[in-house]
Amino acid sequence: MNKMFRKTNIIKVKEKAQPTEDLVAIDAKMELLVNGKLLGKFYLSPEDLEDFTIGYLLDERYINALSDVKEIIINSDTIKVSLSENDNFKTDDLSCYDGWVHQDQPLSHVISDLKVEKDKIIDSYQLLIEKAEVWSKTGGTHVAALVSEDQFIVREDVSRHVAVDKVIGAGLKAGIDFSESFIVCSGRIPPDRVVKLANVGISIMVTKAAPTVEGLRIGDETGITLIGFLRDGRFNIYTHPHRIIL
Secondary structure: OOOOEEEEEEEEOOOOOEEEEEEEEOOEEEEEEEOOEEEEEEEEOOOOHHHHHHHHHHHOOOOOOHHHEEEEEEOOOEEEEEEOOOOOOOOOOOOOOOOOOOOOOOOOOOOOOOOEEHHHHHHHHHHHHHHOHHHHHHOOOEEEEEEOOOOEEEEEEOOHHHHHHHHHHHHHHHOOOHHHOEEEEOOOEOHHHHHHHHHHOOOEEEEOOOEOHHHHHHHHHHOOEEEEEEEOOEEEEOOOHHHEEO
């Protein structure tokens, strides 16, 4: 059984209540310490934590490259990171434990010549459903996939933000060119999720849910193509439609 979910006994109210087995997603609270300083506390799934750590540090602008990370030590409730000695690491006054941290910094603008055919978007979302074991069976997680020309990296998490962090971290480790890749994921499109993509140069985000108004504004300003309401072979393109080949 996948370590991200477990079976539990659930009593269903019927004419005669009977114990049954159901699946529930596993979640945990983790503290992230960088160079000995507490960066934040996160509510997430306790899988692929190295991917999360690298992705979060990259898409929230704490590092610029994988080589900036010297060491990651993962314990039961803490993740300890050592950055290179040349990095002058500073913590932020966090308003939240995941999402858009550096709100005082100017928005990144995505530069990408990527164009994607409509059928590839539909096929990628279908493949996401097939590969997302916990999400498909429980609905208790979010899921994201980083799609490049020759790779399809899937990560799941109870947090929609962390799911994106995880695929970004996995993509960085795999050497994927973010400007030539796109993300398909579950969950809505809020502004802090869009900023993560802009900060690493990913130009397209696809989901079955709707974007928020502020998410659309950020997508428009950063040059990201936002696609939502994907269903029955159709979808809405909200910003920068020139990247989609219909």
